[in-house]
Amino acid sequence: MSSREEILGRLQLAAKEQKRQANNAMIQPVLPEFNKEYLGDKVKKFMELIDILHGQAMEVSSLKEVKQYIDKKYPGQRVFINIEDAEYNNPEEWQNSDPHDLEDIEFALFHGTLAVAENGAIWFTEEQMGQRVAPYICQQMGVLIKKETILHTMAEAYEILKDPTLGFGGFIAGPSKTADIEQSLVTGAHGPRGLVVFIL
Amino acid sequence: MSQPNHANLAEKLTKDTKRTDWHNNSIWWVRQNRDKAVFGIPDWENLRNTASSIKSYMLENLHDLLLEFEKNALANGVQVHWAADAKEHNEIVHGILSKRAVKKMVKSKSMLTEECGLNHYLEDQGIEVIDTDLGERIIQLRHEPPSHIVAPAIHLKREDISETFHEHLGTEKGNIDPQYLTEAARQSLRKDFLSADAALTGVNFAIADTGEFVVCTNEGNADMGAHLAPVHIACMGLEKIIPKREHLGVFLRVLARSSTGQAITTYSSHFRKPRPGQEMHIVLVDNGRSRHIQKPKFKDALKCIRCGACMNTCPVYRRSGGHSYHVTVPGPIGSILAPNADLKKNSDLPFASSLCGACSNVCPVKINIHEQLYEWRQIITQEGHSSTGKTIGMKAMNFVLSNPKVFELGGKMGRTLMRTVPSLVNNSMNPWYKSREMPEPPKESFKDWYRKNRNNE
Amino acid sequence: MKVSLFIPCYIDQFYPQVGIATLELLEKLGCEVVHPLSQTCCGQPMANSGYQHITKSIDKQNQQIFREAEYIVCPSGSCTLHLKDHVFHGESKVYELCEFLTDVLKVSEVNATFPHKVGVHQSCHGLRGLLLGKGSELVSEPFSKIGDLLDQVKNIQVCTPSKVDECCGFGGTFAVNEEAVSAKMGKDRAEEFEKLDVDYITSADMSCLMHLEGTLKRKGSKVKVIHIAEILNQSIS
Structure with a gap:
């Protein structure tokens, strides 16, 4: 018998026994309605959280402002931009390149699908990342999110995200960090050292 | 009697009082951070209840959920492997690596591979394994086991780490700045990420409904490894399954808050399909879990999401440290998991607790940890894994207490002796007396008083 | 009754x-x-x-x-x-x-006077097992049956250490089987109360107090232990 069969056999036995003892099968728990009022204004809360997470959040009125920010801050450095704006997108063909080639990206800008006020997390799909490794390997990360995509809680986020179609996605909450040395918080463990969020 | 024993190890580890206090305080600080995070959420207890009931459902339906997960993962183009025990797990991982002639593998935190002893196994086969979580890297360089499941190097001071990095990474001698030391590790590990032929990650949650798995880190090391390497292997204990993606809306809310007091870990990555050209494997590991689930009083231990909150609140763990538990997962949860793996070898662990119950109260999935500690004690004793001396003592005490007359007479004699010949109990044979005075024996017991003053017998 | x-x-x-x-x-x-x-x-x-x-x-x-x-x-x-x-x-x-x-009994007036500074030690089994109060870990309405009773005592000054419900380290045979950790827990707990400069430590569990008493006496501390029943039974003399 393979390990698979052996394991499944034991689990089936355990399940039968549990059902016998419990007298009926358990139904899958239904998620309750969770409180979100305590968070107050979600945009304000989200910006507060980004600050706590050692990121930087700023409201912008146009893409132009974002571009000015990047041009000023990263002149002549390798900058990657992957947002839904043909004119503004980075011309380099990098989405299908070897991920190792992204090693020297100084700044990368992505669109986020949605953001969560309670914890400052932003959801990205692999499409938005361009390359899966991009938001993790860049030295500095920028995110563009639309104000109306900011939600209160994770429960609301997964209401939208519950049926994935793509191969990879993830929440990112702030720059990379560690506290493994005497619990002193250091940003920039492996991934981005900084995160700037532009709220449009 | 040469097997490791918590009480003896703890005695050694707590000898340095200053260091014990430092350890206690730094771990208590994490508990306080947890408190700050959870007291901000009005329906925290509701979240715990929900998380607990989803995990109960998982335990009851694990067979079906695993099959559903397997089916969906296969459809996603992920290869699924089943390992009955640690040995098979290690062989499966090695098999995958040798097929691709992997020389160097980067690994993000996985308590499961620690439990299986994977690193040593692969190193013996000539494969270089680099732990990439900073804490794990530190202890890997020092050839030490982790002392905490979330913060593996929490037992070390920055001076210790500075020494290690000076020796292995060539950092300045005596530079103890965490920022500087972290930067040195970043530079060194970036080279490893870029040159690795394979990446291995743990799994925090696997979703039956979508066939995907979620890995949570703060450093981004799981993603750096997995998105660069041509092979990604994810190893998980069977119990990491949850039915639906939307259940993450509960678990990701409780995990980091319980763990470090963060609202969420920096990275919560959902791996569903390999990227084009990449190989992705999932190894489902039993290693005693399907046996554990058959024990009604103990199966709930498998609900654990490895947040470490029970360690941070535990007054014993905070003082004795993770290494006193001589198993991969230390602390209260470790003490109810380990007896399932090896009852005899770990028969000391359920006794390494005052049964204060703080662990059960912080547990985000509401495992009745302290009650299970009590129940394991019963099993250990009944199966004959306690010392003969203890059994004789307990039986003698039980005899006295089962016989009211013997109890009264014995008590009277005992108190008289304690008063007249205090050295009979106040000596080095009495562990109590080592750092505590014995209570002063009164002339009259309560029963004596009651007879004189209330009873008309 | x-x-x-x-x-x-x-x-x-x-x-x-x-x-x-x-x-x-x-x-x-x-x-x-x-x-x-x-x-x-x-x-x-x-x-x-x-x-x-x-x-x-x-x-x-x-x-x-x-x-x-x-x-x-x-x-x-x-x-x-x-x-x-x-x-x-x-x-x-x-x-x-x-x-x-x-x-x-739903006691609302105990008629006791205890003109001393008293530190309250929450005993674990009473607190988390019998729910005599809210454990510091739980996010719920605070309550304390011990606190309610001590509130009725006249002239008493009640105080709580910052680790409000840390275990004293007694734990029955734990105290001798895990002597090193148990004794350290006792010392740390006793020290918290000494820092508060209390006259007495009280609790609803004499076994914790026995442990703390043994620790305090070995240290030569002036802090004494007293069971809550003894406080509640103190009439104005």
Whole structure:
């Protein structure tokens, strides 16, 4: 018998026994309605959280402002931009390149699908990342999110995200960090050292 | 009697009082951070209840959920492997690596591979394994086991780490700045990420409904490894399954808050399909879990999401440290998991607790940890894994207490002796007396008083 | 109201004054109190050490002695919890003294005076097992049955250490099996109270106080321990 069969056999036995003892099968728990009022204004809360997470959040009125920010801050450095704006997108063909080639990206800008006020997390799909490794390997990360995509809680986020179609996605909450040395918080463990969020 | 024993190890580890206090305080600080995070959420207890009931459902339906997960993962183009025990797990991982002639593998935190002893196994086969979580890297360089499941190097001071990095990474001698030391590790590990032929990650949650798995880190090391390497292997204990993606809306809310007091870990990555050209494997590991689930009083231990909150609140763990538990997962949860793996070898662990119950109260999935500690004690004793001396003592005490007359007479004699010949109990044979005075024996017991003053017998 | 008093073995032998205070207090509050003399112990010392299977005779003894009892009241949280969970299996007639006072007698005026600074030690089994108060870990409405009672005492100054409900490290045979950790826990707990500069440490569990007393005495500390029944039984003299 393979390990698979052996394991499944034991689990089936355990399940039968549990059902016998419990007298009926358990139904899958239904998620309750969770409180979100305590968070107050979600945009304000989200910006507060980004600050706590050692990121930087700023409201912008146009893409132009974002571009000015990047041009000023990263002149002549390798900058990657992957947002839904043909004119503004980075011309380099990098989405299908070897991920190792992204090693020297100084700044990368992505669109986020949605953001969560309670914890400052932003959801990205692999499409938005361009390359899966991009938001993790860049030295500095920028995110563009639309104000109306900011939600209160994770429960609301997964209401939208519950049926994935793509191969990879993830929440990112702030720059990379560690506290493994005497619990002193250091940003920039492996991934981005900084995160700037532009709220449009 | 040469097997490791918590009480003896703890005695050694707590000898340095200053260091014990430092350890206690730094771990208590994490508990306080947890408190700050959870007291901000009005329906925290509701979240715990929900998380607990989803995990109960998982335990009851694990067979079906695993099959559903397997089916969906296969459809996603992920290869699924089943390992009955640690040995098979290690062989499966090695098999995958040798097929691709992997020389160097980067690994993000996985308590499961620690439990299986994977690193040593692969190193013996000539494969270089680099732990990439900073804490794990530190202890890997020092050839030490982790002392905490979330913060593996929490037992070390920055001076210790500075020494290690000076020796292995060539950092300045005596530079103890965490920022500087972290930067040195970043530079060194970036080279490893870029040159690795394979990446291995743990799994925090696997979703039956979508066939995907979620890995949570703060450093981004799981993603750096997995998105660069041509092979990604994810190893998980069977119990990491949850039915639906939307259940993450509960678990990701409780995990980091319980763990470090963060609202969420920096990275919560959902791996569903390999990227084009990449190989992705999932190894489902039993290693005693399907046996554990058959024990009604103990199966709930498998609900654990490895947040470490029970360690941070535990007054014993905070003082004795993770290494006193001589198993991969230390602390209260470790003490109810380990007896399932090896009852005899770990028969000391359920006794390494005052049964204060703080662990059960912080547990985000509401495992009745302290009650299970009590129940394991019963099993250990009944199966004959306690010392003969203890059994004789307990039986003698039980005899006295089962016989009211013997109890009264014995008590009277005992108190008289304690008063007249205090050295009979106040000596080095009495562990109590080592750092505590014995209570002063009164002339009259309560029963004596009651007879004189209330009873008309 | 008829109350059967359960006096734990170590209180009977070492702290008779706690039994006396409990009995007098209950009488003052109008209860008819009996103390069946054939009782010895709740069985917990053996059971917590993994020997519950040999305590059947003690369990039976207790079940028989208290079969007719309307209320069993015990001035020790830990023993009460053991009786409740493992001897009377959830039967509702077993009460720890404080919960009996607040929940059954609904005492609102204890008529006691205690002009001292007192630190409250929350005993784990009372707190988390019997729910005499809210554990510091839980996100719920704070309450404390011990606090409610001490609030009724005149001239008392009550204070709480910053680790509000840290274990004292007693834990029954844990105190000798894990001597090093247990003793360290005791020292740390005692120190917290010494820093608060209290005259007394009080608790609803004498076993924790026994541990703290042993620790304080070895240190030569001036801090004393006192069971809550002794405070509540202090009349204006």
